[in-house]
Amino acid sequence: MLTIGLTHYLILAAFMFCCGLYVMTIKRNAVGILIGVELILNAASLNLVAFSRYKTGLLDGQIVALFVIVLAAAEAAIAIAIFVNYYNNLATIDVDRGDSLNG
Amino acid sequence: MMLLSLTPWIPAGLDLRMFAPELALIATIVAVLVVPLVLGRSGRTAAFISLIGALATFLLTWRAVAGQVVERGYAGLSPDPQATMLVADNFSVFFKLFLSAFLALIIGLWLLRPANGRGAAGVHGGSAGPEFFVLLLSSALGMALMVGTLNLLVMVIAIEMASLPSYALVGSDKRSRPGAEASLKYVLFGAATSSIMVYGLSLIYGAFGTLDIAGIAGKLAGQSVSLGWVPAIGFFALCVGIAFKISAVPFHFWCPDVFEGAPIEVTTWLSVASKAAGLGLLLRIVYALSTAVGGAAWLTPFAWGIGLVAAVTCTVGNLAALRQDSVKRMLAYSSIAHAGYMMMAAAIFTQAGQGQFMSIGLAAVIAYLMVYFVMNLGAFGVTALVSWRTGTDHISAFTGLGRRAPALALPMAVCLFSLIGLPPLGGFAAKWWLLLALGKAAIAAQPWLWGLVIVAVINTAISLYYYVRVIRQMYLCEDERQSAVPAPLGGVVLVNVCAVALLLLGTLLIDKLGNYSTYYASNLLVTQPTAPATATVEPSAEPVVMAPVNESK
Numbered sequence: 029m030l031t032i033g034l035t036h037y038l039i040l041a042a043f044m045f046c047c048g049l050y051v052m053t054i055k056r057n058a059v060g061i062l063i064g065v066e067l068i069l070n071a072a073s074l075n076l077v078a079f080s081r082y083k084t085g086l087l088d089g090q091i092v093a094l095f096v097i098v099l100a101a102a103e104a105a106i107a108i109a110i111f112v113n114y115y116n117n118l119a120t121i122d123v124d125r126g127d128s129l130n131g
Numbered sequence: 132m133m134l135l136s137l138t139p140w141i142p143a144g145l146d147l148r149m150f151a152p153e154l155a156l157i158a159t160i161v162a163v164l165v166v167p168l169v170l171g172r173s174g175r176t177a178a179f180i181s182l183i184g185a186l187a188t189f190l191l192t193w194r195a196v197a198g199q200v201v202e203r204g205y206a207g208l209s210p211d212p213q214a215t216m217l218v219a220d221n222f223s224v225f226f227k228l229f230l231s232a233f234l235a236l237i238i239g240l241w242l243l244r245p246a247n248g249r250g251a252a253g254v255h256g257g258s259a260g261p262e263f264f265v266l267l268l269s270s271a272l273g274m275a276l277m278v279g280t281l282n283l284l285v286m287v288i289a290i291e292m293a294s295l296p297s298y299a300l301v302g303s304d305k306r307s308r309p310g311a312e313a314s315l316k317y318v319l320f321g322a323a324t325s326s327i328m329v330y331g332l333s334l335i336y337g338a339f340g341t342l343d344i345a346g347i348a349g350k351l352a353g354q355s356v357s358l359g360w361v362p363a364i365g366f367f368a369l370c371v372g373i374a375f376k377i378s379a380v381p382f383h384f385w386c387p388d389v390f391e392g393a394p395i396e397v398t399t400w401l402s403v404a405s406k407a408a409g410l411g412l413l414l415r416i417v418y419a420l421s422t423a424v425g426g427a428a429w430l431t432p433f434a435w436g437i438g439l440v441a442a443v444t445c446t447v448g449n450l451a452a453l454r455q456d457s458v459k460r461m462l463a464y465s466s467i468a469h470a471g472y473m474m475m476a477a478a479i480f481t482q483a484g485q486g487q488f489m490s491i492g493l494a495a496v497i498a499y500l501m502v503y504f505v506m507n508l509g510a511f512g513v514t515a516l517v518s519w520r521t522g523t524d525h526i527s528a529f530t531g532l533g534r535r536a537p538a539l540a541l542p543m544a545v546c547l548f549s550l551i552g553l554p555p556l557g558g559f560a561a562k563w564w565l566l567l568a569l570g571k572a573a574i575a576a577q578p579w580l581w582g583l584v585i586v587a588v589i590n591t592a593i594s595l596y597y598y599v600r601v602i603r604q605m606y607l608c609e610d611e612r613q614s615a616v617p618a619p620l621g622g623v624v625l626v627n628v629c630a631v632a633l634l635l636l637g638t639l640l641i642d643k644l645g646n647y648s649t650y651y652a653s654n655l656l657v658t659q660p661t662a663p664a665t666a667t668v669e670p671s672a673e674p675v676v677m678a679p680v681n682e683s684k
Contacts, residue, residue, distance in 0.1 A: 038337075045330055046621050052323050061319050068326035075333035083643045084340040090282050094335065096329055099291050103322050105297050117311040123319065126312035129388040 040121050044071035058088035058121040062104060069100045140210035149206060150229045151218040152600050153279075156272045157545050159184025160265055167261045175242070178259035181268055182238045189231040190240060197224050200654075207281070214343035216282045223279035223495055225303065233404050234271045236508060236625070238264070241396045243622045247347040259415065260625050263303055266296035272413045274408035277376075278415065283332055283342040283369070290328070290372060293408060294321045297401060301393040313392025320385040324375035331368025336365060338362040344416065348423030360375060366433075373416075376409030377470045380444045387451070390463030395518065398459060399511040402466040410470065413477050414496060418489055418655055421480045429681060431479050434577070435663055438478035442586040445471025451591045459524040462538035466507065468594060472565060475497050479572040488572040493652035495561075495568040498644050500635055502549070502557040509546035509629030513539050516618045516626070526604055533606040536616040538623045540605045542630035547598040549633045552591050557636030560590070560644065 052096030069121050073093040080089025111121050118125060147154070162184065163177050170176055200219055207215030241263075273292030280286055298321060302314030332342065338361045339347045372381065380385040389397045417437070419431060448468030455461040476492035516539060517532070518524040532540040549558030566584050573580035636644055 041333075048326070058315060058319065062322065065322040065326045065404075066332055068653070072326070072330040072333040075330070076336060079337035079340075083337060088342070090334075090338055092342065095284060095288060099325075099329070102291070102295055103325070105138070107318045107322055108300050110298060110311075112317045112319045113305055115312045116305070117308045123315065126315060126552055129309055129312055129316075129391050 032083040034078055034103050037074060037082075041071040041074040041078070044074065053087070056122050058114070058123055059109075062111075062125070064106050066104070068102055069096055079086055142208055145189055145353040146208055149196055150217060152231065153217075153272060153275055154189045155184060155188045155191050156231075156268055156275065159187070160268045163261050163264050163268065170394040170478065172261060174260060174263070177264045178238055178242055181264040181284055182235055184268065185235040185238060185271075187650075189228060189235065189281050190408075192224055192227040192231060197221075197635075198228070209282075214282065214341070214346055216275070216280060216285050218279050218281050221651045221654050222360060222411070222415065222493070223275075227275050227407065229500065230271050230275055230408060233400070233504060233508070234267070237267070237396050237400045239625065240399065240512060240515060241527065242623070243619050244396070244515075247621065266300045266303070270294075270296040270300065270400075271404065274404055277454065277539055278411035281344045281419065283335060283344065283347075283417075285478045286416075287325070287329060287372070289331055290376060290412075293324060293377075293405065297321075297397075297405065299388055300400075302398045303397065304394055307392070309392035309512050310394070311392075313389045317385050319466045320382070321375065327368050328372025329369070331365045334361050334365035335369065337646075338365060344419045348420050351420065353423050356521070370415075370436075373409055374440065375414050375415065377406055377469065378444075378467050379440050379474060380447045380647075381465075383467050385449070386453075386467055387460050387463040390466075391457060391460045395459065395511060395515040396462070400507065400509065402428060402463065403504055403507050406470050406473075407504075410473050410477075410496065410500070413474070414493060415655070417477050417480070418493065421489065432478040435579070437474065438580070438583055441471050442583055443471075443477060444468070444474060445590045446586065447594075449590050449597075452594070452597045453632035455597070456526050457524050458526055458529065458601060459511075459518075461526075461601070462507070462510055462514065465594065465598075467519050469499075469503055469550075472562065472590075473503075475569060475587065476565060478580065479568065479577070479581060488497070488568070488575060489654050490649075491568045491571060491587070493655070494645075495564040497651050498564050498648035500559040500645065501648065502561040504666060505629050505632045506546045506558055507548040509542055509626050509633070510550065512622065512626040512629065513543040513546070513601065516622045517616060520616050521619065526601060527610075528606045529601060529604045530610040531605070532616065534609070535614070536618065539616065539618060539626065542626040544602050545630035545633055546626075549600055549637070551595050551598050553626055555634070555637045557633040557644070560585070560637050560641050564645070564648075585678070650670065 044067050048064045048071060051064030051067060052061050054131045056063065076089040076093040076096065080086060080093075114126070115121050147511055159181060163180050166176065166180055167173065188504075196219060200221060207219075208216045208217040270293050273289050273294070273296070276289035277286065277293060280289060298314055299317040301317050302310050304310045335347065337340055338359065339346060339350050341350075375382045375385075390402060391399070424430060445468045448464045450466035451642060452461050452468065473496050476496045479488050479492040513523055517528055517536075521528040529540075531545075532543070545556065549556035552558045552562040566587060569580045569584050569587075573584065
């Protein structure tokens, strides 16, 4: 019977990280990119909790994970407020449409 | 971290005193939020409260904390004395002075903005609400924390605390289309890089079992041959987040767009404060790691990487600045280039027993930051005054400025010459010290640093072209149709003071600048919070350290 160990969690987290990176690069919709960011942050949280449980045996990794969740929430709040502002000005949230500043 | 102890941890009052500047900033944020409930929403009231708060922070750092740091040696704040979370040493004291002085000047610049410029159509609409100052102050608090910590979690939180308000500040003018676009690009770039950074943090935690830099350095001290895969990826991912803050290539794409789209006060704030804090963070990590590990083989590729990124950053910044017609955008690329120069100092890694080169490099960066503070404030100040009046920051707005507004054109020319790094201005002294620090380390240990010196010199030559282009436009091009540019007296005084300060920093005050920067680069807290001078503190070859009796700016 298969016992779930640290490696399994790490592989899952790495997979989530890759999914997040893929979503961030492929999506042109701002909300889509934000979802990619959240995937990566959750991968990091999963890593932290797994390491904390299997490797250090201390609680600090799990507390860091709590901080990461709060960071993700704060970031989403600011990001969505900015998306709304962008939508009010350009009537779209497609990032490629913002081309008045050519960078 | 002793999280399992049951007795609650309460910091000692004397320790808390060391963090009075941060507490003062927090109190100011609360005051700016609460006072409008009593006095009514007014941007000016909020601005004055924030100005008082910024000045109070400056005075507290200078009067109360700077002396204490010298008297008591190091101070760190943490439940576990072995793993410091908040740090008050000379280096962080410098950044607190730097940030609070700059904060006060930015608020001053905001107050100078003419009433009709506020919310006018185009790029230069500003926000008049108290929220603007809440955001400005909280980003300042985040930046102060970034430089004052030795814990990776606190670093990440501080970076986020500095970034999140900055995203909103850039888009603070809700009617401005470029502002909305700039803030969207900024928030997406920032969120992407910070999420990668947090993932790197989780890998570092897994590899070392701690997030304390001293603890990590202690574990690394045993590994001299290779670093291993997981921590290597972790450190790389961490560097992505820091590179975003410094706007190092290839994470610089946000920078010109954000600087162009944001209100000009915010641009000035981000171009100096945000980069300075990012550099301070990078230098602190590099210093702590390389001091503890001292000449390990795996440090060399790390140093090569930083050197390469620094060289590419300043080259790309300078080349891109060549073809800009917007002065604001040109200054944005120039700030990328200057961040590249300063990053070069981070490539000086200590070989075993040669800690003094790192200290010289740190001192050079601190001197560079002081000068950069003044010259960027002057250049952006003039650009702000011109663009508020003419409604554009296109280079054509500067045509014949030498005749139309001599009191603006002359300081602009001085600031631009200083940005090039021509003697006898402060910019020359700063660049000279930086190259000297690189050269000294190159002679002693790392010959490849000569490559960076050559890159920096070639880049200075490239930068000559686009800075002089503005000066030529101001003095040699005449356009009879354009009228005089009246500017508020405060603004004229501000930019002229900047120009005079640059002249003094390059001539009469040059010794003082050297002494201060050596002083603030000394006694960096690396591992043991309470121990007095450890092996990391090396008397450098620079002049004797003096107590900060007065402020050099």
